[in-house]
Amino acid sequence: GTQLNMMFDQLTEAISSIAKQLGPKQKITEASVKPALRGVRRALLDADVNVNVADTLIDGVKSRSLGKEVMEGVTAEQQFIKAMYDELLDMMGGDSATAKSTQQTYKPAATLAFTKDKPTVVLLAGLQGAGKTTAAGKLALYLKEREVDYDAVNPEDDQETQLASKLPKRQRKVLLVAADVYRPAAIKQLEILGESIQVDVFSKGTDANPVDIAREALQKAANEGYDTVLVDTAGRQIIDKDLMTELKRIKETVKPDETLLVVDAMTGQEAASLTAAFDSAVGITGAILTKMDGDSRGGAAVSVRGVSGKPIKFVGTGEKTADLEPFYPDRMASRILG
Numbered sequence: 502g503t504q505l506n507m508m509f510d511q512l513t514e515a516i517s518s519i520a521k522q523l524g525p526k527q528k529i530t531e532a533s534v535k536p537a538l539r540g541v542r543r544a545l546l547d548a549d550v551n552v553n554v555a556d557t558l559i560d561g562v563k564s565r566s567l568g569k570e571v572m573e574g575v576t577a578e579q580q581f582i583k584a585m586y587d588e589l590l591d592m593m594g595g596d597s598a599t600a601k602s603t604q605q606t607y608k609p610a611a612t613l614a615f616t617k618d619k620p621t622v623v624l625l626a627g628l629q630g631a632g633k634t635t636a637a638g639k640l641a642l643y644l645k646e647r648e649v650d651y652d653a654v655n656p657e658d659d660q661e662t663q664l665a666s667k668l669p670k671r672q673r674k675v676l677l678v679a680a681d682v683y684r685p686a687a688i689k690q691l692e693i694l695g696e697s698i699q700v701d702v703f704s705k706g707t708d709a710n711p712v713d714i715a716r717e718a719l720q721k722a723a724n725e726g727y728d729t730v731l732v733d734t735a736g737r738q739i740i741d742k743d744l745m746t747e748l749k750r751i752k753e754t755v756k757p758d759e760t761l762l763v764v765d766a767m768t769g770q771e772a773a774s775l776t777a778a779f780d781s782a783v784g785i786t787g788a789i790l791t792k793m794d795g796d797s798r799g800g801a802a803v804s805v806r807g808v809s810g811k812p813i814k815f816v817g818t819g820e821k822t823a824d825l826e827p828f829y830p831d832r833m834a835s836r837i838l839g
């Protein structure tokens with residue numbers, strides 16, 4: 502989005518002021534980078550990055566650079582951009598130690614934990630309007646058609662070879678479960694979504710109890726050979742006790758392999774604190790960050806893992822069912838830095 506580009510402009514401007522101070526083989530001192538890092542911090546906070554996350558990033562950039570010389574063959578600016586890139590990568594769950602360059606590699610930071618001898622169960626939670634039901638449909642389609650067996654990829658291969666070798670697919674048989682019984686419209690929405698992507702939807706209307714629905718859905722999945730069960734749970738306007746209690750009950754019953762919180766990127770660092778709150782209340786395994794196509798400022802993408810300790814696993818990039826991608830920290834770091 503344009504806001505992300507703005508964050509990039511501000512960051513580059515701040516970092517480029519370093520170049521005016523430092524030439525090749527000059528030692529990087531606290532004094533010489535102070536104004537630049539102040540600018541970087543401001544750019545991060547303007548992009549609605551959580552303040553602790555911003556400070557951790559700054560500290561990391563400092564410890565990567567202070568006391569070192571500006572390397573031959575690169576400018577001070579380039580050296581700082583690389584330090585910033587590595588820090589962003591680590592913060593978002595990537596691995597700066599294995600990142601060869603600022604180019605996108607191929608493996609996302611976190612993929613789903615699939616089970617072998619029973620259907621894999623994924624619970625989707627979130628506040629109303631975050632895009633939870635849409636995400637359920639997107640994830641179903643993704644697992645049905647595009648889930649890639651990253652374990653089968655040889656990480657030694659360069660990216661071109663990986664792309665050329667056509668990654669093996671794990672096409673899954675998915676059952677969508679409508680457990681948001683408080684809004685008849687939500688059940689209907691999921692049924693329509695399911696039909697459009699040709700994925701079966703299990704629903705029992707609004708009279709049944711969500712825990713019973715989830716239990717029956719699991720039974721059906723086991724009996725009929727589904728290997729993945731996606732449960733769309735109820736959303737509320739705010740986090741309340743009833744919502745958490747219900748989620749906990751469903752969790753105890755279906756023992757999910759993944760509990761994913763769907764959060765809206767437009768809410769910036771709110772998305773990060775929400776993820777932390779859901780995790781401490783019910784325990785989650787990761788987040789799906791929606792509406793990354795919108796005018797979001799990047800604060801959510803940068804902050805979620807740093808604040809909650811939980812990785813972003815997927816991002817939503819539009820309203821259509823195909824608009825879902827695994828979260829690549831390296832690609833996001835490159836986008837933020839231009």
Ligand code: GDP
Pocket residue numbers: 627628629630631632633634635636736791792793794795816817818819820824
């Ligand atoms: P729920 O209440 O959390 O189940 O939210 P919905 O799935 O009904 O989505 C709420 C609104 O957000 C709908 O208008 C969706 O089309 C829209 N939406 C969901 N995900 C995305 C996304 O990744 N990008 C955009 N632009 N819109 C989205």
